[in-house]
Each structure stands twice: as structure tokens, then as C-alpha cells.
Amino acid sequence: MMLTIVVQAGEELLYSLYRALSRSYEVLCVGQREVLLPDISPDILLLGAKRVPECDGDVIYVLKDAQEEEGFLPSPHAVAVVHSQDESSLRFCAKHHLRTLTCGLSSKDTLTLSSVTAESAVICLQREIGTLGGEVLEPYEIPVKLRRAVDRMELLSLAAVLLLCGEGGMLSEPL
Numbered sequence: 246m247m248l249t250i251v252v253q254a255g256e257e258l259l260y261s262l263y264r265a266l267s268r269s270y271e272v273l274c275v276g277q278r279e280v281l282l283p284d285i286s287p288d289i290l291l292l293g294a295k296r297v298p299e300c301d302g303d304v305i306y307v308l309k310d311a312q313e314e315e316g317f318l319p320s321p322h323a324v325a326v327v328h329s330q331d332e333s334s335l336r337f338c339a340k341h342h343l344r345t346l347t348c349g350l351s352s353k354d355t356l357t358l359s360s361v362t363a364e365s366a367v368i369c370l371q372r373e374i375g376t377l378g379g380e381v382l383e384p385y386e387i388p389v390k391l392r393r394a395v396d397r398m399e400l401l402s403l404a405a406v407l408l409l410c411g412e413g414g415m416l417s418e419p420l
Contacts, residue, residue, distance in 0.1 A: 248302070376411040
């Protein structure tokens with residue numbers, strides 16, 4: 246079954262995820278501006294969305310300002326990636342009992358930044374998480390090389406998705 250990643254958090258993150266994931270997977274990317282088709286059957290559907298759609302199977306939602314959706318029934322395999330200061334998305338996740346991975350700059354967040362420069366960052370996984378493949382990742386620090394200036398929350402959301410996909414190693418390649 247295909248993994249679905251729904252990005253409500255903006256086009257820049259959508260295309261950053263596409264660039265990272267298409268190195269190892271066939272990715273069908275559907276954004277607001279364009280559709281990027283893989284050469285063969287996709288492994289991943291990467292969907293830019295203004296509203297939170299229902300999806301079956303393994304789903305990662307990257308949420309920003311999520312609003313109540315009437316009758317929304319998430320997949321039992323869904324995981325939400327949310328900025329810890331995004332109260333509406335946190336309420337949405339709690340209401341729908343979504344497994345949630347928080348990103349931010351607090352000691353309470355699952356993913357945070359321990360340092361950032363113009364050329365690099367160190368991301369800290371502060372508590373263990375389970376990947377969609379069932380692997381358990383213990384807390385550790387992840388050095389990341391940056392090719393361009395990246396929004397901190399975009400960087401943390403990108404790292405969260407790659408870790409959930411079991412592709413944390415992609416973070417060692419320049420982003």
C-alpha cells in the first residue's frame with residue numbers, strides 16, 4: 246500500500262519533501278501549482294492541501310492551523326506532525342486521537358533544534374518514536390548540512406517526516 250503524506254503546512258515544505266523523498270522513492274506530488282509524476286507506480290503520494298482530507302492506510306499529516314472537519318475519520322495508522330505552538334492543530338489532533346509528533350524549541354517537543362547556523366543545524370530527537378515501518382528510534386542528535394536558508398519549523402517538519410518514514414539517513418545529505 247502507498248504511503249500518503251498530506252502537507253497542510255505550505256508549498257515550500259511540500260517541495261522540500263518531494264526533493265528529499267524522490268531520491269529514494271517514486272513520488273507522486275500534487276501541489277497547488279503543479280503535479281509531479283513519477284516514472285513508475287508511486288510509493289508515496291505527497292499531497293498539498295488547504296483542508297485535512299481523510300486518507301486510508303499509512304498517513305502522515307503535516308498540519309498548520311488545522312480546523313475542525315465535520316465527520317473527519319482519520320486512519321488508525323495516521324500520524325500528525327505539528328508545531329507545538331499551533332493550538333488549533335493540537336486541538337484537532339487531540340479531538341481525533343491522532344498520534345502526534347511535536348516540533349518546536351521547547352524541552353517538551355519531540356523534535357527540536359539544539360543549534361543552527363547559516364550552513365548547518367543540529368536536530369535533537371528528544372524522546373523515542375516509532376517509524377511507520379515499526380522501527381523504534383531512540384533519542385539522538387542529527388547533524389544537518391544546509392544548502393540554503395530554511396525556516397526552522399520547515400526543517401523540523403521535514404526531519405520529522407523523514408524519521409517517521411525510516412529515512413533519517415537522508416538528513417545527512419545537504420538539504
